[in-house]
Amino acid sequence: MTQTAQAARTAFQDDVVALLTRQHGDIRNLFDEVERATGQDRRTALRQLVRLLAVHETAEQEVVHPFARRLFEGADEVVRERLAEEEGAKETLARLDGMDPGSPEFLPTLRALRADVMHHARAEERYEFREIRRYAEPGALAPLAQAVRAAEAMAPTRPHPGVQGAPANLLTGPVAALMDRTRDAVRKAMGREG
Amino acid sequence: MTFNPLEHRGIPLDRQLRDWRELAVEPVDPDRGDPYTRCRIITMNGIEIEAMLFSHHFARHCPDLDVKRTLARVRYIEAQQQKAVNWLLPGASSVLETTISYEQVAVDLTAWIARMEPDPYLTQAYQFGVLEDFDHLYRYANLYEMIEHRKAEEIVDQLTEVMPGRPTPLHHRDPVDNVREPYDRRGANPLSKLHALTVMAAEQQTMNFYLNVGPTYMEPIARQLYQEIGMIEEEHVTHYESLIDPGETWWEQLVHHEYNECYLYHSFIEQESDARVRAIWELHLNMELEHLRLACDLMRRHDGRDPAEVLAPELPNVLTFEPNKQYLRELIATQLDLTTLGTGYVREAHERFERMQQALNSDGMPPSDQVLDAHREMFGREYRLQTEGEHPVPALREN
Numbered sequence: 001m002t003q004t005a006q007a008a009r010t011a012f013q014d015d016v017v018a019l020l021t022r023q024h025g026d027i028r029n030l031f032d033e034v035e036r037a038t039g040q041d042r043r044t045a046l047r048q049l050v051r052l053l054a055v056h057e058t059a060e061q062e063v064v065h066p067f068a069r070r071l072f073e074g075a076d077e078v079v080r081e082r083l084a085e086e087e088g089a090k091e092t093l094a095r096l097d098g099m100d101p102g103s104p105e106f107l108p109t110l111r112a113l114r115a116d117v118m119h120h121a122r123a124e125e126r127y128e129f130r131e132i133r134r135y136a137e138p139g140a141l142a143p144l145a146q147a148v149r150a151a152e153a154m155a156p157t158r159p160h161p162g163v164q165g166a167p168a169n170l171l172t173g174p175v176a177a178l179m180d181r182t183r184d185a186v187r188k189a190m191g192r193e194g
Numbered sequence: 195m196t197f198n199p200l201e202h203r204g205i206p207l208d209r210q211l212r213d214w215r216e217l218a219v220e221p222v223d224p225d226r227g228d229p230y231t232r233c234r235i236i237t238m239n240g241i242e243i244e245a246m247l248f249s250h251h252f253a254r255h256c257p258d259l260d261v262k263r264t265l266a267r268v269r270y271i272e273a274q275q276q277k278a279v280n281w282l283l284p285g286a287s288s289v290l291e292t293t294i295s296y297e298q299v300a301v302d303l304t305a306w307i308a309r310m311e312p313d314p315y316l317t318q319a320y321q322f323g324v325l326e327d328f329d330h331l332y333r334y335a336n337l338y339e340m341i342e343h344r345k346a347e348e349i350v351d352q353l354t355e356v357m358p359g360r361p362t363p364l365h366h367r368d369p370v371d372n373v374r375e376p377y378d379r380r381g382a383n384p385l386s387k388l389h390a391l392t393v394m395a396a397e398q399q400t401m402n403f404y405l406n407v408g409p410t411y412m413e414p415i416a417r418q419l420y421q422e423i424g425m426i427e428e429e430h431v432t433h434y435e436s437l438i439d440p441g442e443t444w445w446e447q448l449v450h451h452e453y454n455e456c457y458l459y460h461s462f463i464e465q466e467s468d469a470r471v472r473a474i475w476e477l478h479l480n481m482e483l484e485h486l487r488l489a490c491d492l493m494r495r496h497d498g499r500d501p502a503e504v505l506a507p508e509l510p511n512v513l514t515f516e517p518n519k520q521y522l523r524e525l526i527a528t529q530l531d532l533t534t535l536g537t538g539y540v541r542e543a544h545e546r547f548e549r550m551q552q553a554l555n556s557d558g559m560p561p562s563d564q565v566l567d568a569h570r571e572m573f574g575r576e577y578r579l580q581t582e583g584e585h586p587v588p589a590l591r592e593n
């Protein structure tokens with residue numbers, strides 16, 4: 001491997017912004033999967049999507065938003081807007097989670113949620129992540145990445161390098177409990193008690 | 195269907211102005227739209243920008259205040275058209291996603307034009323260039339998966355293959371060798387003139403897009419890749435613009451620009467799957483008919499010639515966005531090792547080419563190769579989309 005490739009690799013693995021941006025892609029991939037699948041497969045994909053979204057948002061709320069708030073001027077406003085978007089998405093998500101994937105209102109609800117989530121993700125990338133990259137001390141992003149990875153392990157999508165698979169029993173059960181467990185895992189990784 | 199834009203009346207110029215509400219177009223869906231709808235939007239954006247820039251240059255060479263005023267009035271409308279067209283692109287798309295669509299345009303637009311071009315020298319110019327944008331698509335697709343964990347097939351669908359073309363590091367030629375010979379305005383088929391104008395406008399917009407958005411990336415590899423490919427788009431603009439006969443007068447060129455806009459809007463009306471977008475193509479065609487009439491008037495008055503002498507009697511076959519997979523595979527199999535020498539093409543790496551390569555690529559790996567290296571490192575493979583079987587060149591198959 002060349003030096004530059006090594007540098008690129010390090011930047012992509014240990015940088016919390018790169019990690020979350022890629023998670024945004026994973027979330028979109030799962031939206032596609034749910035939309036394309038039918039029957040039991042759709043149920044399984046939906047389960048994965050709901051869990052990844054829950055885990056992703058929890059990690060952002062625990063790790064990224066507080067970090068941003070301390071980091072740059074105007075972050076309070078930016079974060080408030082992001083939290084409002086997350087709140088809205090959470091409601092639609094809960095509705096979707098309780099819905100029969102074969103029912104006629106399922107796909108329109110899914111598509112609306114996909115549009116909202118994507119809009120939210122782009123806003124984070126442009127107004128929050130960009131500032132984090134700009135103002136954070138070099139080295140400050142790696143521990144954050146570790147915390148996000150600890151969260152990610154709670155809702156594995158497909159295997160990709162650097163991420164350990166979670167036990168299968170984590171893939172079932174209520175979303176609220178998962179968010180609690182995610183919060184604990186993140187706080188532990190950040191060196192704080194839950 | 196035959197259509198002669200000289201025989202149709204459009205919307206009078208003083209009724210073409212739109213207010214902000216009319217300009218606030220609803221963007222297309224970033225994920226579920228027809229990829230070729232996005233390609234048509236990007237193409238027409240490039241065409242409208244060329245209409246504006248050409249008119250600005252014309253005005254700077256034009257001493258007659260009345261003519262300048264007419265140019266300014268029409269140009270203001272062209273600028274509104276550009277806004278209405280380009281603002282169809284969704285804000286939720288990332289820059290890289292739009293970039294991948296730009297290269298899809300470069301591939302399928304240029305390939306189709308190469309297939310339809312009657313003049314063999316011009317055909318060769320398009321065949322040569324398309325293999326390079328084809329490779330850009332592949333490099334950007336690898337960057338896209340690295341940064342966003344998304345596959346380019348979600349953007350190009352299964353319409354355009356993504357795999358190696360002529361390797362990007364080899365696109366860096368001595369600028370002297372990017373200058374082609376022009377067609378002869380007196381003998382050229384009118385269709386050839388439209389083709390050259392269209393590809394030049396598309397490549398010019400691609401160049402401008404990369405040179406503006408490249409530095410908005412934070413990842414060093416992304417910044418560098420946009421720089422490298424941005425420099426190649428500069429070469430492509432040089433390559434394609436030199437095909438146009440510089441002996442055409444300003445008046446004649448203005449007429450060609452307006453006629454070409456009519457041709458393209460007319461073409462895209464025929465194919466558009468999105469009804470809302472089609473309505474915009476229809477409105478714009480009706481505006482362009484009037485621009486063309488005004489341009490023809492100017493040519494008659496100031497050039498003392500009848501525009502019908504230089505134009506086709508009716509619009510040629512509609513320009514079509516469609517898959518060109520087999521055609522591209524044949525070109526890849528036979529023309530990958532070409533480079534340019536003077537105004538022609540050769541297969542050997544001649545001295546001037548080697549000198550340029552040495553100057554740019556000898557100290558470290560070019561960004562276009564670094565991106566593949568980093569992608570392999572991250573995923574253990576490259577990103578490719580080969581819907582029609584393995585790569586036509588054995589050495590470029592993934593092992």
Ligand SMILES: [Fe+2]
Nearest residue numbers: 020060121124
């Ligand atoms: Fe997010």
Ligand SMILES: [Fe+2]
Nearest residue numbers: 245272275455
């Ligand atoms: Fe126009």
Ligand SMILES: [Fe+2]
Nearest residue numbers: 297300327330
């Ligand atoms: Fe290109």
Ligand SMILES: [Fe+2]
Nearest residue numbers: 327397427430
């Ligand atoms: Fe190009």
Ligand SMILES: [Fe+2]
Nearest residue numbers: 452455482485
């Ligand atoms: Fe026009």
